[in-house]
Amino acid sequence: MAKIRSGVLGSFFHVDAATQAIEELRARGHEDLTVYSASPNHEIEGALAHKGSWVRLFTLIGGLTGCAAGFAMTIWMSDDWPLLLGGKPIASVPPYVVIAFELTILFGALATVAGILVLSLLKPTTGLMYDEKFTDDHVGIFVPCQPGAYGDIEELMKRAGSVEVRHAPA
């Protein structure tokens, strides 16, 4: 079992209470928050003021690579073993558009999944406190901090409306 990172975990039933806690914590300089929720929520996103996701770059690069690979493969393979049929060009681009299109979608989609994995799912979350209620109906806020700051943060969370506050063993 990985060592639990020191910090405080608050559970919230009400989304406005959770947003209030996030805003107050950020005002105190706690930017390294982890907020758990069962579904994405605009208020929480607004309170955290995250920048956009870089997944878009993965999608773009994947799609362009697929398109280029589709044309490159079909044209190169046609030229590698030239078969002259009916006086038509050896490498005839219009039919190859279909292959290039399909590979644009295929590579774009796989790169998008790779983007999601690299940017979020494969980031280690071991050591962060978690509760099974967060995939159900509660919002969770984990604040990494030194054991000395536990009291203050627990007090803040309770005041904001937390239904349960726990901290990592000191």
Place this chain on the structure above:
Amino acid sequence: MERIITTFVFWIGIGHAGTLISAILFLFRSPWRTAVYRATEAMTVFAVMTAGLFPIIHIGRQWLFYWLLPYPNQRYLWVNFKSPLMWDVFAVSTYLTVSTTFLVVGLVPDVAAVRDKVSGWRKKLYSAFSIGWTGSDNQWRHYSRGYLYLAALATPLVLSVHSVVSWDFAMGIVPGWHTTIFAPYFVAGAIYSGIGMVLTLLIPLRKVLHLEHMITEYHFESLAKVALLTGSILFYAYGMEYFVAWYSGVNTEQTTFYLRALGPMWWAGWTMIICNAFVSQLLWFKKVRTNIAALFVISIFINIGMWFERYVIIVSSLGNDFIPFAWGQLDPTWADWGILAGSFGWFLMYFLLFARTFPIVAIQEIKEMIPMPRRRVGGHH
């Protein structure tokens, strides 16, 4: 082997409604998508898996199917990329990969929710499937964007795959195939057949799993409206096919379409027209659209009609082409019907195993639609 290709096109078509609902309606932010999309998406993946069997059965020497792929070989030969059959290899394999990816990515948060409710070996299994999902803000931020892009990529894919399937025929000069309306005609038909299968599956499923409060009359009515739209497009396409055959002045085209209605296969031709063009018109009536039993019966007609559509297009066109000397009638054997019945068994096995193992209604997206509880009344939203 015409029945094999008929069944291939039938199952590929079934798949299209799933991606239409899960991807296209996601981009349109359609509210009725949420409760039904998981089931339809699973249907898509299993229908395409079923469809994929048939070209492999069709090639005869199944163990050499990899000859379809462009791989370096001892003869230094490459595949013919000018052939629509090769486009199909790429289109169908891309469709299977992307629709499976879309299904699996959509499942991750739901599987994590199940993981947190079960114990023992089940917990281990669902933990592995949920690949470390906790629903943290960082995960949601990238996941939501990624899911949107996947939907955006899947949308043109749906339209392209059945267009490519239609070009398998339309690029040939066989009378009854060589027409430019084939791509939109096939895409509309695919979505129509898929909606038929969605209704056939969901009506009993919601009863058995007690999902009446989630999959409601509203969802079925919305599905019926899509069936009405696509069925009407088919109606138009059938009429246009006859018009073009007559107007073209091409003797073989005219003969093919004459024989479809009045030749030895008239029963198949009329089954297709009645089940697809005529039966779909019943959906103009709200009473029919909101009657679940009526919809179930109509969905069976759609399934039968759409299988016959492909049968008519493929079998009747090949049976009566340019040389009357070579004309013939197809006499399906018990093996043909057995393979068709087996494809339903194969498809339903996967669908039912999925429904038993994974959340068949998207838990997380349903939660997203319900406003989160607030302490204070009012506030923003």
